[in-house]
Amino acid sequence: xxxxxxxxxxxxxxxxxxxxxxxxxxxxxxxxxxxxxxxxxxxxxxxxxxxxxxxxxxxxxxxxxxxxxxxxxxxxxxxxxxxxxxxxxxxxxxxxxxxxxxxxxx
Amino acid sequence: xxxxxxxxxxxxxxxxxxxxxxxxxxxxxxxxxxxxxxxxxxxxxxxxxxxxxxxxxxxxxxxxxxxxxxxxxxxxxxxxxxxxxxxxxxxxxxxxxxxxxxxxxxxxxxxxxxxxxxxxxxxxxxxxxxxxx
Numbered sequence: 001x002x003x004x005x006x007x008x009x010x011x012x013x014x015x016x017x018x019x020x021x022x023x024x025x026x027x028x029x030x031x032x033x034x035x036x037x038x039x040x041x042x043x044x045x046x047x048x049x050x051x052x053x054x055x056x057x058x059x060x061x062x063x064x065x066x067x068x069x070x071x072x073x074x075x076x077x078x079x080x081x082x083x084x085x086x087x088x089x090x091x092x093x094x095x096x097x098x099x100x101x102x103x104x105x106x
Numbered sequence: 107x108x109x110x111x112x113x114x115x116x117x118x119x120x121x122x123x124x125x126x127x128x129x130x131x132x133x134x135x136x137x138x139x140x141x142x143x144x145x146x147x148x149x150x151x152x153x154x155x156x157x158x159x160x161x162x163x164x165x166x167x168x169x170x171x172x173x174x175x176x177x178x179x180x181x182x183x184x185x186x187x188x189x190x191x192x193x194x195x196x197x198x199x200x201x202x203x204x205x206x207x208x209x210x211x212x213x214x215x216x217x218x219x220x221x222x223x224x225x226x227x228x229x230x231x232x233x234x235x236x237x238x239x
Contacts, residue, residue: 042159
């Protein structure tokens with residue numbers, strides 16, 4: 001599946017996709033993803049927004065205890081899982097296999 | 107550092123409050139994550155990154171709304187804008203007043219009146235009737 005026309009696959013985007021693919025069906029928090037990828041919020045969130053706009057990532061507010069504000073969570077959609085696998089592999093191939101894709105089985 | 111953390115999270119809160127409705131949940135998400143960051147330094151950087159994201163998203167929306175216009179419409183919008191700027195500049199005082207036809211007409215009229223009507227305290231001199239008496 002080719003990437004959506006306006007989706008720019010920067011190394012940072014591929015890194016985010018790789019992180020999602022570690023546990024493709026699990027919901028993730030923004031700060032946890034930032035620690036795992038080493039990306040600052042100013043880099044990570046625009047990528048997440050773009051991926052969500054293209055339907056590759058879905059979002060959800062986590063229900064918490066009453067009186068505490070909910071927390072935002074993210075995970076790949078079914079389409080996103082497939083696209084992420086293909087794009088991570090294609091990116092690694094373009095770079096001559098220098099980047100090892102961390103692809104987990106969905 | 108604690109004060110700086112409060113200041114930057116306040117800045118992020120203000121940016122989220124002014125953000126377009128579509129991007130506001132993302133800003134609120136970044137705000138919420140601040141509660142889970144222990145280090146003040148990391149929280150400051152996180153909040154500043156959030157402010158940057160909100161500003162970038164707002165600018166992207168403006169750029170996208172221009173992109174949605176067809177080329178012809180965009181051309182006319184730019185042309186109208188340029189015309190408005192030129193009109194505004196040419197109305198600045200002292201720049202164009204002397205070049206306007208109305209100004210030239212009034213200036214000539216004023217000159218003609220001054221030459222026809224003698225100044226107060228001076229006697230009008232008509233070469234045909236004045237014999238030097």
